[in-house]
Amino acid sequence: GENVEQHPSTLSVQEGDSAVIKCTYSDSASNYFPWYKQELGKRPQLIIDIRSNVGEKKDQRIAVTLNKTAKHFSLHITETQPEDSAVYFCAASVNNNNDMRFGAGTRLTVKP
Amino acid sequence: DTEVTQTPKHLVMGMTNKKSLKCEQHMGHRAMYWYKQKAKKPPELMFVYSYEKLSINESVPSRFSPECPNSSLLNLHLHALQPEDSALYLCASSPGAGGAGELFFGEGSRLTVL
Numbered sequence: 001g002e003n004v005e006q007h008p009s010t011l012s013v014q015e016g017d018s019a020v021i022k023c024t025y026s027d028s029a030s031n032y033f034p035w036y037k038q039e040l041g042k043r044p045q046l047i048i049d050i051r052s053n054v055g056e057k058k059d060q061r062i063a064v065t066l067n068k069t070a071k072h073f074s075l076h077i078t079e080t081q082p083e084d085s086a087v088y089f090c091a092a093s094v095n096n097n098n099d100m101r102f103g104a105g106t107r108l109t110v111k112p
Numbered sequence: 113d114t115e116v117t118q119t120p121k122h123l124v125m126g127m128t129n130k131k132s133l134k135c136e137q138h139m140g141h142r143a144m145y146w147y148k149q150k151a152k153k154p155p156e157l158m159f160v161y162s163y164e165k166l167s168i169n170e171s172v173p174s175r176f177s178p179e180c181p182n183s184s185l186l187n188l189h190l191h192a193l194q195p196e197d198s199a200l201y202l203c204a205s206s207p208g209a210g211g212a213g214e215l216f217f218g219e220g221s222r223l224t225v226l
């Protein structure tokens with residue numbers, strides 16, 4: 001099955017700085033790559049996703065890039081705010097099934 | 113309605129008890145999932161139902177028994193659990209048709225096994 005690795009496990013940035021979280025996946029058939037944000041005591045919620053037919057997707061301060069050849073994808077958050085503090089999970093799955101696997105998570109802390 | 117509703121929110125049970133976790137969605141989604149999440153860990157896939165049929169079973173011990181009575185409901189029956197089974201159990205749903213898509217998670221059921 002798919003194996004997703006995520007780095008770093010913790011990330012601390014100053015408010016206004018950028019944050020980058022990186023993931024790699026093992027199954028070359030994977031073609032859907034979502035990112036979830038989980039605040040303390042809350043459910044994971046989708047913040048952005050990308051499919052393998054594009055290399056980059058942006059939504060306001062959040063962007064995701066995908067390198068299919070290297071099997072890497074990354075989350076970029078610009079102009080970070082304290083409310084961005086949470087655990088972020090990357091995930092990967094193959095389009096024709098519902099087997100969604102998560103990375104280990106990154107705890108992002110944005111210091112005011 | 114874009115909610116996945118899970119009950120109960122909290123459950124404490126002994127190792128000899130039988131209990132059930134329930135999950136409901138009314139978004140017309142055809143895939144439903146059970147994930148287990150331990151503290152400071154990612155959600156770990158347990159079961160997937162696609163069109164009310166069990167499509168993925170991640171070698172979960174038989175003391176966990178899933179059931180999908182219809183396209184809107186998903187249950188997880190618990191029997192003879194161990195203390196290490198204490199965790200947050202997350203239900204999720206996705207459209208399930210036409211490929212992988214966003215998972216909509218419920219708030220979870222926090223299970224404590226004594």
